[in-house]
Amino acid sequence: MEQTNELAHRMGLKTIKLVDAAGNPVAGKEVVVKQTNHQFLFGCGIFDVIDVANKNVPADRLAFQEEKLNLFLDVFNQATLPFYWALFEPEKGKPRTKEVMAAAQWLKERNISVKGHPLCWHTLTAPWLLEMSNDEILKAQFERIERDVTDFKGLIDTWDVINEVVIMPIFDKYDNGITRISQDLGRVGIIKEMFSKTREFNPNATLLLNDFNTSINYEILIDGCLNAGISIDAIGIQSHQHQGYWGQEKLEEVLDRFSHFGLPIHFTENTLTSGHLMPAEIVDLNDYQIPEWPSTPEFEERQAKEVEEMYSILFKHPLVEAITTWSFSDDGAWLGAPAGFVRRDNSPKPAYDVLKKLIKGDWSTEVTATTDGDGRLSVEGFLGEYDLICGDKKVNFRIDKDGDTTAQLEV
Amino acid sequence: MEQTNELAHRMGLKTIKLVDAAGNPVAGKEVVVKQTNHQFLFGCGIFDVIDVANKNVPADRLAFQEEKLNLFLDVFNQATLPFYWALFEPEKGKPRTKEVMAAAQWLKERNISVKGHPLCWHTLTAPWLLEMSNDEILKAQFERIERDVTDFKGLIDTWDVINEVVIMPIFDKYDNGITRISQDLGRVGIIKEMFSKTREFNPNATLLLNDFNTSINYEILIDGCLNAGISIDAIGIQSHQHQGYWGQEKLEEVLDRFSHFGLPIHFTENTLTSGHLMPAEIVDLNDYQIPEWPSTPEFEERQAKEVEEMYSILFKHPLVEAITTWSFSDDGAWLGAPAGFVRRDNSPKPAYDVLKKLIKGDWSTEVTATTDGDGRLSVEGFLGEYDLICGDKKVNFRIDKDGDTTAQLEV
Numbered sequence: 001m002e003q004t005n006e007l008a009h010r011m012g013l014k015t016i017k018l019v020d021a022a023g024n025p026v027a028g029k030e031v032v033v034k035q036t037n038h039q040f041l042f043g044c045g046i047f048d049v050i051d052v053a054n055k056n057v058p059a060d061r062l063a064f065q066e067e068k069l070n071l072f073l074d075v076f077n078q079a080t081l082p083f084y085w086a087l088f089e090p091e092k093g094k095p096r097t098k099e100v101m102a103a104a105q106w107l108k109e110r111n112i113s114v115k116g117h118p119l120c121w122h123t124l125t126a127p128w129l130l131e132m133s134n135d136e137i138l139k140a141q142f143e144r145i146e147r148d149v150t151d152f153k154g155l156i157d158t159w160d161v162i163n164e165v166v167i168m169p170i171f172d173k174y175d176n177g178i179t180r181i182s183q184d185l186g187r188v189g190i191i192k193e194m195f196s197k198t199r200e201f202n203p204n205a206t207l208l209l210n211d212f213n214t215s216i217n218y219e220i221l222i223d224g225c226l227n228a229g230i231s232i233d234a235i236g237i238q239s240h241q242h243q244g245y246w247g248q249e250k251l252e253e254v255l256d257r258f259s260h261f262g263l264p265i266h267f268t269e270n271t272l273t274s275g276h277l278m279p280a281e282i283v284d285l286n287d288y289q290i291p292e293w294p295s296t297p298e299f300e301e302r303q304a305k306e307v308e309e310m311y312s313i314l315f316k317h318p319l320v321e322a323i324t325t326w327s328f329s330d331d332g333a334w335l336g337a338p339a340g341f342v343r344r345d346n347s348p349k350p351a352y353d354v355l356k357k358l359i360k361g362d363w364s365t366e367v368t369a370t371t372d373g374d375g376r377l378s379v380e381g382f383l384g385e386y387d388l389i390c391g392d393k394k395v396n397f398r399i400d401k402d403g404d405t406t407a408q409l410e411v
Numbered sequence: 412m413e414q415t416n417e418l419a420h421r422m423g424l425k426t427i428k429l430v431d432a433a434g435n436p437v438a439g440k441e442v443v444v445k446q447t448n449h450q451f452l453f454g455c456g457i458f459d460v461i462d463v464a465n466k467n468v469p470a471d472r473l474a475f476q477e478e479k480l481n482l483f484l485d486v487f488n489q490a491t492l493p494f495y496w497a498l499f500e501p502e503k504g505k506p507r508t509k510e511v512m513a514a515a516q517w518l519k520e521r522n523i524s525v526k527g528h529p530l531c532w533h534t535l536t537a538p539w540l541l542e543m544s545n546d547e548i549l550k551a552q553f554e555r556i557e558r559d560v561t562d563f564k565g566l567i568d569t570w571d572v573i574n575e576v577v578i579m580p581i582f583d584k585y586d587n588g589i590t591r592i593s594q595d596l597g598r599v600g601i602i603k604e605m606f607s608k609t610r611e612f613n614p615n616a617t618l619l620l621n622d623f624n625t626s627i628n629y630e631i632l633i634d635g636c637l638n639a640g641i642s643i644d645a646i647g648i649q650s651h652q653h654q655g656y657w658g659q660e661k662l663e664e665v666l667d668r669f670s671h672f673g674l675p676i677h678f679t680e681n682t683l684t685s686g687h688l689m690p691a692e693i694v695d696l697n698d699y700q701i702p703e704w705p706s707t708p709e710f711e712e713r714q715a716k717e718v719e720e721m722y723s724i725l726f727k728h729p730l731v732e733a734i735t736t737w738s739f740s741d742d743g744a745w746l747g748a749p750a751g752f753v754r755r756d757n758s759p760k761p762a763y764d765v766l767k768k769l770i771k772g773d774w775s776t777e778v779t780a781t782t783d784g785d786g787r788l789s790v791e792g793f794l795g796e797y798d799l800i801c802g803d804k805k806v807n808f809r810i811d812k813d814g815d816t817t818a819q820l821e822v
Contacts, residue, residue, distance in 0.1 A: 166631070186671070187631060188638035216628055220577070220598060224635015227599035260597070 009318045010040065010363070012383050012399040017408045018375040018390065025375025026411060032389040034366045036396070039383035040315065041113055041322035042359050043078030044341075045269070047332070050081070053106035054099050067346050072328050075341075075356045078113045080268075080324055081156070083148060084124035092128050092140075097151055104155040115324075116156045117268075118210065119145050120194045121163035122171050122178040129177025134184050137177040142197050149201040158206040160236060160268065162194045166213040166221060173284070188224045195230050210236030210268050214254050222261055234321065235261065236268040242278040242285055242337055245306040248313060255317050266322040267314060274303040274349055275338040288335060295330055295338035295349065304350035307341075311358060420729045421451065421774070423794050423810040428819045429786045429801065436786025437822060443800040445777045447807070450794035451726065452524055452733035453770050454489030455752075456680070458743070461492070464517035465510050475742075478757050483739050486752075486767045489524045491679075491735055492567070494559060495535035503539050508562055515566040526735075527567045528679075529621065530556050531605045532574035533582050533589040540588025545595050548588040553608050560612040569617040571647060571679065573605045577624040577632060584695070599635045606641050621647030621679050625665050633672060645732065646672065647679040653689040653696055653748055656717040659724060666728050677733040678725060685714040685760055686749040699746060706741055706749035706760065715761035718752075722769060 018026040048065040051057045057065070072079075081103055082088070089095040107114050120141060129137045149159065168182040168190070182190045191209060198207055209225065209232050211218050225232060235258055239246065246254070258265055274295040282288045314320045327333035329340035341352035365381030379386070381399050388395050393411040429437040459476040462468045468476070483490075492514055493499070500506040518525050531552060540548045560570065579593040579601070593601045602620060609618055620636065620643050622629050636643060646669055650657065657665070669676055685706040693699045725731045738744035740751040752763035776792030790797070792810050799806050804822040 166627070170627070183671075186634045186638070188634045192638065216577070216581070217631055220628055220631045220635060223597045223599045224631060224638060227597070227603065227635060228638035228640075260594075 006316050007363070007382075009401075010315065010382055011380060012401055012403075013378060013380045013405060014397065014399045015376060015378045015406045016388065016397065017406070018371050018377070018388075019408060019410050021410060023410075025371070025373075026390065027371055027373050027375050029375075029390060030368060030370045031377065032366070032368050032387075033377075033379050033381070034387050034389065035364045035382060035384055036387050037077055037111060037385035038359065038363070039400070040363075041078040041266075041324070042076050042355075043080060043113075043115070043322060043324035044072060044076055044328035045080045045082075045117075045324065045326045046072055046076075046328050047082050048329075049079065049103040049106055050099055053102040056099075064346065068329055068331070068342065071342055071346065071348060071352070073110055073112070075352070075359055076328075077111065078115065078322060078324060079107050080115045080117050080160075081107075083116045083118060084121070085126040085144065086124040088148075089126055089144070092126070095147070097148070101152065101155065104152060108155055113158065114156045115158040115160065115208075116148070116152060118160040118163040119148065119198060120161065120178060120190070122168050122176050122182070123164070125176050125178045127176075130175065132177065134181050137181050138185075138193070141178070141181070141194070145194065145197045146201050149198055149205070153202050153205075157202060157204065159198055159202075159208065160210045161198045161207045162191055163210045164212060165191055165209070166211055166215075166217045187221055188228050188230070191221075191225050192228060192230050195232070199231070206233045208232070208234045208236040208266060208268065210238065212238035212240065212269075214239075214258075216257075219257055219260075222258075226261060232263060234264040234266045236266050238269040239267055240269060240271040240285060240326065240334075241306075242271055242273055242288070242335065242339075243280050243282065244277050245272060245310070248309065251310060251313055255313075255320070259317075259319050263319070264321045265317070265319045266324070267320065268322070268324050269326040270310070270323060271326050271334075271337065271339045272303050272306045272310065272351070273337050273339050274300040274351065278337075285335060290336070293336050293338055295343055299338070300349045300351065304354045307351040308354045308358065311355060315358075315363060417727050418774070418793075420812075421726065421793055422791060423812055423814075424789060424791045424816060425808065425810045426787060426789045426817045427799065427808065428817070429782050429788070429799075430819060430821050432821060434821075436782075436784075437801065438782055438784045438786050440786075440801060441779060441781045442788065443777070443779050443798075444788075444790050444792070445798050445800065446775045446793060446795055447798050448488055448522060448796035449770070449774070450811070451774075452489040452677075452735070453487050453766075454491060454524075454526070454733060454735035455483060455487050455739035456491045456493075456528075456735065456737045457483055457487075457739045458493050459740075460490065460514040460517055461510055464513040467510075475757065479740055479742070479753065482753055482757065482759060482763070484521055484523070486763070486770055487739075488522065489526065489733060489735060490518050491526045491528045491571075492518075494527045494529060495532070496537040496555065497535040499559075500537055500555070503537070506558070508559070512563065512566065515563060519566055524569065525567045526569040526571065526619075527559070527563060529571040529574040530559065530609060531572065531589060531601070533579050533587050533593070534575070536587050536589045538587075541586065543588065545592050548592050549596075549604070552589070552592070552605070556605065556608045557612050560609055560616070564613050564616075568613060568615065570609055570613075570619065571621045572609050572618045573602055574621045575623060576602055576620070577622055577626075577628045598632055599639050599641075602632075602636050603639060603641050606643070610642070617644045619643070619645045619647040619677060619679065621649065623649035623651065623680075625650075625669075627668075630668055630671075633669075637672060643674060645675040645677045647677050649680040650678055651680060651682040651696060651737065651745075652717075653682055653684055653699070653746065653750070654691050654693065655688050656683060656721070659720065662721060662724055666724075666731070670728075670730050674730070675732040676728070676730045677735070678731065679733070679735050680737040681721070681734060682737050682745075682748065682750045683714050683717045683721065683762070684748050684750050685711040685762065689748075696746060701747070704747050704749055706754055710749070711760045711762065715765045718762040719765045719769065722766060726769075726774060 738750040
């Protein structure tokens with residue numbers, strides 16, 4: 001594999017000793033070792049899971065969504081679930097905990113890592129905060145974090161704690177409770193409070209700061225947070241590219257600037273469309289409202305090339321640990337954009353096939369090997385979970401970067 | 412005075428009891444109370460003091476500079492002295508301490524508050540840092556702070572600790588030792604180290620962060636610093652307006668944004684020229700090099716209007732405590748710009764007269780009053796130092812915002 005050197009940080013070595021039930025080495029035996037899951041997180045926003053897990057839509061819609069989820073499960077190992085306060089708790093005191101928890105459970109049963117998005121954001125925040133004083137808003141936000149982080153602990157251990165703080169205190173499209181308290185606390189202040197509260201109720205969770213602003217503003221904000229003692233587990237970078245693919249140069253420039261902190265980087269919200277580009281003069285993407293935004297064969301080819309290049313660059317970068325494409329499907333995609341890997345009718349686009357080939361092929365390990373006289377075999381492979389198949393027996397193991405390099409397996 | 416309300420924060424009340432040598436009240440006596448100095452700092456960059464205090468220039472040049480300084484002393488109460496490392500210590504271990512100290516002493520004797528500028532900056536830093544490792548550069552920077560802050564303590568108790576940090580780690584015009592260590596430490600990190608070191612050797616000094624960047628970048632940087640526990644005494648804002656006066660709207664917008672921190676604000680480097688404007692497309696002002704930049708009667712009128720408006724807006728703002736115009740004179744002004752209050756021949760421009768009228772007239776207090784039967788009189792006046800003249804006797808007192816509101820003076 002010529003890629004080995006560039007991807008050495010994604011791989012590990014494991015020496016396995018195969019024994020039988022009596023503990024005797026299984027010598028000279030041909031076995032198949034096959035990766036079943038990646039340590040790297042390949043994710044999507046896939047909110048359909050809520051409908052499917054709760055079966056609360058008409059049968060034909062349910063069947064369609066189940067088909068969509070099967071295509072998702074075939075490639076990805078991470079899902080982002082929505083916790084927009086306005087939608088999660090439209091009426092104060094009546095959160096949609098049960099429905100979202102069923103979705104998280106459904107995903108966990110299928111070995112999908114789940115992230116909650118977001119705990120604190122000025123957009124889509126609870127409208128009923130507007131009737132409160134700022135002290136009451138902060139208290140309500142804390143209680144919201146305590147409740148949801150506690151309720152979902154074990155099912156959701158990764159959170160976008162706070163979203164888009166660069167713009168938060170100067171957001172002026174409409175009045176909202178979160179902008180109000182961010183003006184009181186300041187940017188670093190509100191991040192500190194929200195991280196501290198989230199950490200309190202799930203100490204081992206992976207906590208992200210997330211922003212679409214990739215300028216020096218976000219760098220300085222992160223620098224301030226780290227110097228203020230806020231323990232950010234991963235830097236979340238949005239990359240909605242409705243107005244055109246960043247390209248290798250910008251992508252590497254962004255990676256370079258945000259690598260200085262030495263923290264893991266998650267591409268949390270990636271969009272590469274298979275349609276015409278949104279005009280460059282649009283500043284807030286939400287302002288672009290058109291009746292139809294078609295996916296076309298020509299642009300689907302462009303999308304596939306961009307997906308291949310971008311995912312490859314990110315997978316090569318040692319600090320990137322996750323890439324989440326924001327809309328798995330054009331059906332229900334943000335802004336009606338043809339932003340998915342599959343079309344509105346669930347048919348996979350070229351980008352789906354390209355990415356599946358990378359994730360399940362090029363970047364996945366499957367080898368056939370024969371144990372030596374002591375029952376040993378060594379496997380070098382991409383980090384993650386594995387099955388070892390020996391005749392009609394199957395056992396599993398992991399290859400980690402810093403974990404045990406040896407294991408004894410009984411078949 | 413119609414301005415009283417708008418300037419109430421600049422004024423105080425003092426009740427004085429006048430007694431004679433035997434302690435008896437001096438009743439029914441007419442006295443003159445006259446402000447001699449402002450608490451507010453009206454300053455200039457006035458590097459000529461070094462030549463004058465050291466008398467190390469030819470006699471005709473010296474006479475010219477003395478004339479210039481007399482014009483300066485007639486209006487201003489604050490001076491900024493240069494500590495650019497490249498000029499202060501061109502050869503390692505041979506600082507110009509003696510010369511600069513003579514200047515600081517000269518100013519102190521004339522009741523001028525002195526600020527040192529700057530202790531750490533990537534521009535005009537010592538070129539010999541380039542031969543060092545980053546650890547050695549940081550050590551040298553610390554030693555420089557320790558030496559200079561200690562040497563000048565009592566003469567200089569206000570420092571621009573670190574200059575232009577927003578751009579510092581990405582400054583790419585030329586390699587320099589300070590950019591190198593700022594990349595290691597990060598922005599907040601280098602500010603933290605420099606403030607901590609300066610504070611260590613002059614705990615009661617007024618320490619400023621200073622930048623020309625007035626965008627959200629600088630706001631986020633300050634927010635980060637404060638949350639990281641860095642005690643910034645005043646926010647320094649540069650306002651070199653070679654490309655045109657900001658105008659009331661931008662000025663108030665900047666004031667508004669930097670007021671959120673509740674910290675004193677110093678306008679540290681103000682420029683309003685009496686010449687043609689520098690073209691807007693110039694990004695780094697240093698790139699504008701022209702053989703001659705004349706001061707013209709038309710533009711001198713414009714400058715006077717702008718100075719009057721800008722100083723008035725800043726003096727009204729409760730958090731602003733200092734305004735320093737960067738070049739007192741066109742002679743020796745940065746970029747050769749006609750940036751001074753006086754022309755190359757020391758003749759005052761209209762801006763000089765306008766500002767003198769504000770500082771020494773409109774914003775200054777002088778009253779004649781008669782003591783009552785108990786020898787008492789009350790003075791409401793602009794904060795600062797005062798003479799009370801009673802016959803051929805003169806005593807002095809202060810009006811402070813939070814100080815004693817009463818005083819007994821012997822005449």
